[in-house]
Amino acid sequence: MPVYTQTYRHYTGEWRSRALAWTVIAANGIKKRWRNKGFRLILFLAGAMFLASAARLYLAANLDLIEFFEIPTRRISEILAINDQFYYQYLEAQQFWCFFTALICGAGAISTDRKTKALILYLSKPITRFDYVFGKAAHVAFYQYIITMGLAFALMLLNAIFTENWMSLFNLPLILRIFAYSNVVVLPLTILSLTLSALIRSREMCAALFAALFWLPSVIIQSFRGLLGRWLWGSSDPEWWSLCSLPNLWDQLGSAIFGQPLPFAPHWIYHLAVLALFCAAMAFVLHQRIEAVEVVG
Amino acid sequence: MAEVSLQNVSKWYGEVIGVSDVTTVLRPGVTGLLGPNGAGKTTLFKVLTGLMPPDTGRVTLDGAPIWNNPAIYHRIGFCPSAENMYEQLTGFEFLTYMARLNGMNDADARERAMTTLGEVGLTEAAHKPIGAYSKGMRQRVKLGQSIQHQPDVLYFDEPMSGLDPLGRIDTVNLIHRYGKEGKTVVVSSHILHEIEEMTNTIMLLNNGMLLAEGVVHEIRELIEEQPRQVRIVTRELKRLSNRIIEFPEVKTIRFGEEEGELLIQTHSPDSFFPKLTNLILEDEIPIDEMSTTDDDLQSVFEYLVK
Numbered sequence: 135m136p137v138y139t140q141t142y143r144h145y146t147g148e149w150r151s152r153a154l155a156w157t158v159i160a161a162n163g164i165k166k167r168w169r170n171k172g173f174r175l176i177l178f179l180a181g182a183m184f185l186a187s188a189a190r191l192y193l194a195a196n197l198d199l200i201e202f203f204e205i206p207t208r209r210i211s212e213i214l215a216i217n218d219q220f221y222y223q224y225l226e227a228q229q230f231w232c233f234f235t236a237l238i239c240g241a242g243a244i245s246t247d248r249k250t251k252a253l254i255l256y257l258s259k260p261i262t263r264f265d266y267v268f269g270k271a272a273h274v275a276f277y278q279y280i281i282t283m284g285l286a287f288a289l290m291l292l293n294a295i296f297t298e299n300w301m302s303l304f305n306l307p308l309i310l311r312i313f314a315y316s317n318v319v320v321l322p323l324t325i326l327s328l329t330l331s332a333l334i335r336s337r338e339m340c341a342a343l344f345a346a347l348f349w350l351p352s353v354i355i356q357s358f359r360g361l362l363g364r365w366l367w368g369s370s371d372p373e374w375w376s377l378c379s380l381p382n383l384w385d386q387l388g389s390a391i392f393g394q395p396l397p398f399a400p401h402w403i404y405h406l407a408v409l410a411l412f413c414a415a416m417a418f419v420l421h422q423r424i425e426a427v428e429v430v431g
Numbered sequence: 432m433a434e435v436s437l438q439n440v441s442k443w444y445g446e447v448i449g450v451s452d453v454t455t456v457l458r459p460g461v462t463g464l465l466g467p468n469g470a471g472k473t474t475l476f477k478v479l480t481g482l483m484p485p486d487t488g489r490v491t492l493d494g495a496p497i498w499n500n501p502a503i504y505h506r507i508g509f510c511p512s513a514e515n516m517y518e519q520l521t522g523f524e525f526l527t528y529m530a531r532l533n534g535m536n537d538a539d540a541r542e543r544a545m546t547t548l549g550e551v552g553l554t555e556a557a558h559k560p561i562g563a564y565s566k567g568m569r570q571r572v573k574l575g576q577s578i579q580h581q582p583d584v585l586y587f588d589e590p591m592s593g594l595d596p597l598g599r600i601d602t603v604n605l606i607h608r609y610g611k612e613g614k615t616v617v618v619s620s621h622i623l624h625e626i627e628e629m630t631n632t633i634m635l636l637n638n639g640m641l642l643a644e645g646v647v648h649e650i651r652e653l654i655e656e657q658p659r660q661v662r663i664v665t666r667e668l669k670r671l672s673n674r675i676i677e678f679p680e681v682k683t684i685r686f687g688e689e690e691g692e693l694l695i696q697t698h699s700p701d702s703f704f705p706k707l708t709n710l711i712l713e714d715e716i717p718i719d720e721m722s723t724t725d726d727d728l729q730s731v732f733e734y735l736v737k
Contacts, residue, residue: 143612145543145581149505149534158531166519251513255576258480258511259532260504 155261159269163243164276173238180231180281187224188292190214195296216293218308221286222392225315228285229384232278232319233348239274240327241341244424249335263424267328275324283316315391319384322409325416332423351379373399377408432459432613433493433506433583435479440488442474442639449474450485451639457584457617461610463626464619465732466636472619473512475636476588479617480509492584505533508577512588512619514569518562522553522572525561529576547579552601566593574602584615591625603628623729635735642735650731657725657734658682658696661703664720665691671716678706691719 167173193199194214247253256266287309294303327344334340355375376382376398383405389395390402398405435457442449450471466472477483478490484498495503517525523544530540548557551571561569570593577585587606591599606629610616617634620626626633627647634644643650665671668691675695676684680703683696697703700723711718724730 143581144583145505145535145539147535147539150531150536152502152534155501155532155534158528162528162531169519246517250516251511252517254477254482254509254511254513255529256532257482258504258507258509259529260501260534261532262501 149260152260152265156265156269156272159256159261159266160272160276163239163270163273167239167273167277170238176231176234176238177277177281180228180235181285183224183227183231184281184285184289187220187289190220191216191289191293191296195293218311218392219394221289221308221312222315222388222394224289225282225286225312225319226385226388228282229319229381231281232323235277235281236274236320236323236327237341237344239277240324240331241344242331242337243270243274243328244331245335245337245340248332249337267420267424271324271328274327275320278320278323279316282319283312286312286316311391315388318387318391318409322380322383322413322416325413325420329416329420329423332420348380352381355379371399376400377404380412383409433615434458435497435584435615436489436491436494437479438489438491440475440478440485440490442471442478442483442486448639450478450636452488453636453639453641454488455634455641455644457615459610459613459615460632461606461616461618461630463630463633464617464636465621465623465626465633466619467621470621470636471639472621472636473588474639476509476511476586476617476619479586480504480507505580506583508580508582508585510574510577510585510587510590512592516561516564516569516572519560521558521560522548522564522568522575523557525572526575526579530579533580535580543579544575547575550578550605551575552598567595567598570594571598574605578605578609582614585609585617587616587618589620590618591620591622599625623732633731635732637735643731647731650735658698659700659703659723660725661695661697661700661707662687662720662722662724663693663695663718664689665693665716665718667716668693670714671710674710674714674716675707678703680706694724 194211194216197210197214247256253266257263261269290303290305290308290312294300326347327340330340330344330347331337334343355378359371359375376386377400382398385397386400386402386405387409389397390405396402437453437455437457440453441451448471453475464472464475478485479497481497481500481504490497492503492506497503497507520528523541526544526547527537527540530543531537535543545554545557548554551574553568553571553575556564556568561572564572570590574587574590577587590602590606594602603625606616606618610630618626618629631647632645633647633650635642635650663671668686672684672686672693675681675693678697680697680699681695682698685694686692687694710716725734
């Protein structure tokens with residue numbers, strides 16, 4: 135055994151808990167995305183509905199301000215009523231921006247690492263494949279949660295401030311509804327975008343396929359219905375086709391969560407089952423892909 | 432100090448063999464991992480770093496299994512051969528990120544990132560985006576991410592690729608230093624003189640098999656089927672050749688292109704050299720130069736691989 139110098143150096147600081155390894159990946163993704171001006175513009179536009187809703191909250195709390203429109207107060211109160219439906223309308227409008235956010239954050243999340251073979255760097259560090267995927271998913275979901283759940287809770291807070299009814303902040307059923315519906319929107323988009331990102335190396339191709347998978351089923355179904363619906367079902371359309379498109383699934387589940395009339399005939403449990411199956415299938419593909427990826431390279 | 436042990440490690444890609452039944456122990460100091468392209472060097476690194484499991488066998492670091500054991504990965508530093516950089520991040524941001532992935536807190540990660548950028552000669556370019564770096568600078572950053580957390584075991588896969596001459600010298604010095612400190616360092620290359628500059632302890636891989644390991648000239652001595660080549664330059668060429676040809680140890684003898692040059696092949700260097708020394712002394716034959724020409728890395732590599 136040779137004699138070594140006395141300069142053997144170790145890192146003497148403390149190693150962080152490995153349980154939080156995914157947060158490093160998530161935080162890096164969030165920071166990196168925030169630097170992109172185009173993305174900040176998308177977020178700003180996504181905030182427009184929040185501003186409009188905030189204005190409505192303010193007017194609803196200050197009806198005397200719009201008396202000069204000479205609309206009967208009762209009619210105004212009906213229009214500006216702040217109830218669960220108000221929050222559902224807000225969240226429904228955010229679906230569109232969630233789609234764009236997931237598209238921008240998710241398309242390159244894994245595909246860029248695969249293209250640059252950076253997965254080797256990640257996985258040779260003290261992180262697992264689960265940490266890696268969870269960190270990437272957290273990054274993709276973060277901004278979507280901000281523009282859905284985050285801003286919906288901010289609206290609840292504004293409502294409490296404007297009406298000085300602080301007890302409205304503790305409306306647990308509404309909190310749960312916002313939480314549930316936000317997850318119904320955010321989770322499938324996040325998993326779908328990450329799975330495509332793991333399957334396709336080109337960020338642009340991944341984004342295009344994501345958009346196609348999101349919009350095309352609705353377009354195809356509606357065209358199909360227009361052409362053959364009457365011939366197939368006569369006047370009693372069972373509307374099972376509503377199970378085949380993500381926006382339809384959201385509409386049905388959102389209405390069920392917020393206690394609104396259901397837009398489609400089949401029971402919402404079918405829509406929930408399809409959404410859960412979709413997420414599970416995507417998660418399985420993602421898992422298989424990350425397990426297999428980069429071992430040969 | 433760390434010891435990495437491989438026991439009967441094999442790895443296949445379908446029907447293609449990546450690494451075949453490798454058993455060895457990697458100890459403190461620098462070991463050169465040699466082999467032609469496709470020999471299995473990168474596969475071996477991936478198994479050593481826990482990037483993929485061996486199909487058979489076991490890889491351990493100080494007794495702890497490496498596969499699926501991320502808790503010990505901060506003891507390992509890996510500089511892969513592939514280009515894998517985030518173009519938008521600056522060198523400083525990239526190293527900070529990598530240090531945090533290794534488990535350092537934010538303050539330590541920043542401090543270590545800056546120190547490491549100094550070590551790899553990139554202090555001035557620390558805050559420039561990696562996209563604006565030259566190939567050599569990218570290689571240095573990649574090298575930096577492998578050493579910044581001061582691991583016990585360091586794996587460098589083709590670390591010199593893309594480096595300018597100055598960068599090569601710096602890298603050789605850096606690897607030397609880590610070896611001297613007592614870190615377990617494995618450096619791969621298919622360019623022999625690069626390895627020769629760093630170490631004379633090698634592992635030779637070909638077609639996934641470990642053909643030889645140890646110190647170069649010791650390996651050479653073990654290759655019995657290849658006669659040792661001796662080169663002598665003398666002013667009394669005829670007298671020396673007439674005497675040497677009588678030695679039973681001599682397989683071939685021929686005159687070289689240079690004036691007074693004699694090239695000898697022997698199967699038994701152990702008995703040939705004492706006899707030659709006696710001859711020179713007894714007959715008072717003047718010798719200008721004498722050397723063995725094939726116990727360098729190049730020759731060993733050629734004998735074993737070709």
